[in-house]
Amino acid sequence: MRTLRYAFYALILGLSVHFVPEARADQPINLALVTPVAIFGEGESITGFRFNLLYGRNTNLTGLDLGLVNHLTGSVTGIQWALGANIVGKNMLGWQAAALNIAGGEVTGLQLGIVNIAHQIRGLQIGLVNIIESGGWLPV
Numbered sequence: 001m002r003t004l005r006y007a008f009y010a011l012i013l014g015l016s017v018h019f020v021p022e023a024r025a026d027q028p029i030n031l032a033l034v035t036p037v038a039i040f041g042e043g044e045s046i047t048g049f050r051f052n053l054l055y056g057r058n059t060n061l062t063g064l065d066l067g068l069v070n071h072l073t074g075s076v077t078g079i080q081w082a083l084g085a086n087i088v089g090k091n092m093l094g095w096q097a098a099a100l101n102i103a104g105g106e107v108t109g110l111q112l113g114i115v116n117i118a119h120q121i122r123g124l125q126i127g128l129v130n131i132i133e134s135g136g137w138l139p140v
Contacts, residue, residue: 028049029049030049032054038056045062051066052070054068075088099114101115106119107123108122116130
């Protein structure tokens with residue numbers, strides 16, 4: 001009788017797991033030559049470390065981002081260092097350092113580069129050209 005009960009519980013558990021949507025975990029590391037030639041595709045989020053030899057694009061990043069051109073369509077929390085450009089589609093919390101830094105949303109932290117562009121900023125931009133679309137002391 002116990003065996004039948006345990007088999008029934010296993011069947012219920014198996015069916016319930018089948019109908020539970022699979023949780024998608026962020027990837028811990030990504031290495032890209034040029035998107036789409038990368039360990040993980042552009043639709044993935046990275047939590048950890050990302051290195052983009054020429055150009056890398058992902059959704060979100062939490063951690064350290066290094067490369068020639070670092071592109072995120074979502075948000076970043078962490079540090080982005082690039083020789084060429086850091087491009088973030090949404091918010092940036094942390095530090096961006098490159099010749100060109102672009103954040104489509106709010107920057108909370110520091111942008112350090114030749115040209116810095118942010119929609120809104122709660123922090124500091126240090127560069128030859130600093131553009132803040134709204135908010136800040138000298139918005140465009």
